[in-house]
Amino acid sequence: MDEKLPPDERAALFEAQRPRLRAVAYRMLGSVSEAEDAVHEAWLRYDRTDASDVQNLPGWLTTVVSRVCLNLLRGRELRREEPPEAEAGEPGPTRIPDPLLRREGVADPGQGVLLGDSVGLALMVVLESLAPAERVAFVLHDLFAVPFAEIAPLIERTAAATRQLADRARHRVQDQAPAPDPDPGRQRAAVDGFFAAARAGDLGALVAVLAPGVVLRSDGGAVRSGHPVVLAGAAAVADQPVLWGGLSPFARPALVNGAAGAVAIGEGGRPLSVMAFTVVDGAIAAIEVLTDPERLAALDLSAFRG
Numbered sequence: 001m002d003e004k005l006p007p008d009e010r011a012a013l014f015e016a017q018r019p020r021l022r023a024v025a026y027r028m029l030g031s032v033s034e035a036e037d038a039v040h041e042a043w044l045r046y047d048r049t050d051a052s053d054v055q056n057l058p059g060w061l062t063t064v065v066s067r068v069c070l071n072l073l074r075g076r077e078l079r080r081e082e083p084p085e086a087e088a089g090e091p092g093p094t095r096i097p098d099p100l101l102r103r104e105g106v107a108d109p110g111q112g113v114l115l116g117d118s119v120g121l122a123l124m125v126v127l128e129s130l131a132p133a134e135r136v137a138f139v140l141h142d143l144f145a146v147p148f149a150e151i152a153p154l155i156e157r158t159a160a161a162t163r164q165l166a167d168r169a170r171h172r173v174q175d176q177a178p179a180p181d182p183d184p185g186r187q188r189a190a191v192d193g194f195f196a197a198a199r200a201g202d203l204g205a206l207v208a209v210l211a212p213g214v215v216l217r218s219d220g221g222a223v224r225s226g227h228p229v230v231l232a233g234a235a236a237v238a239d240q241p242v243l244w245g246g247l248s249p250f251a252r253p254a255l256v257n258g259a260a261g262a263v264a265i266g267e268g269g270r271p272l273s274v275m276a277f278t279v280v281d282g283a284i285a286a287i288e289v290l291t292d293p294e295r296l297a298a299l300d301l302s303a304f305r306g
Helices: 007-029 032-047 057-079 109-115 121-128 132-144 148-155 159-176 184-200 203-208 234-238 241-250 293-298
Strands: 210-219 229-232 251-256 259-265 271-280 283-290
Touching (some): 007 032, 032 057, 057 148, 121 271, 121 283, 132 148, 132 159, 184 203, 184 251, 184 271, 241 251
Antiparallel strands (some): 271 283
């Protein structure tokens, strides 16, 4: 690559890679703003680097973004307080990542690459539980087909050890993030049935639309709880009259990370929650509920008001 390229041509080359870099960073960080910051940092490094020896610009930029993300993940791990232990066999409390929202039937080209394949909120929650090196290895290899030999130097492991990290992460993802039903109509039917039962106060109908092993994660942020709440089992999830009774009258259909979900908007346009659902074989297998007022206030919910 010619280091003497004019600035506008260098910028154009970078912009062509920006969507993919944002997608990598979002999967690694679970934060839209931090992902944008990581991509911006990659631009700054590219802009001040002699790129004459770079033969594979997409690969080079992916490595730069991944290294920035890895440092951010390691910093989070150092700052993180120890969460309360989960019951044996149950998923522990995990922060719910930033949701990607849009109205059903409304295209959003800006989210196309960012979402890509299989990036539902349930998957993102599991990624939050991985150690930094595990997350980087899994995201780069399984979601972006980067060879282990190229990932290994980044996380300071051998290629064999990197493969083991990705394998371990993959097993956790498969265990805790079931593959959603690919039919949007069946997803919406299950979610609509859930809210109809909740509005009617019909506990039996609510249990019927839930998978027996359904998992609910509710993240109210530091203001409300300090740690996300996790419930497992259809009876435990259905028996939340305060939660469902309070939110269901205000629920408006939404696509949350590409899957059927809902946004609850209260009186005066005040955001109450974002709810993501994972539907498997016609039943709801996972629910993520974000009620953190600070994070809700930072979301653009204008499409769901009015």
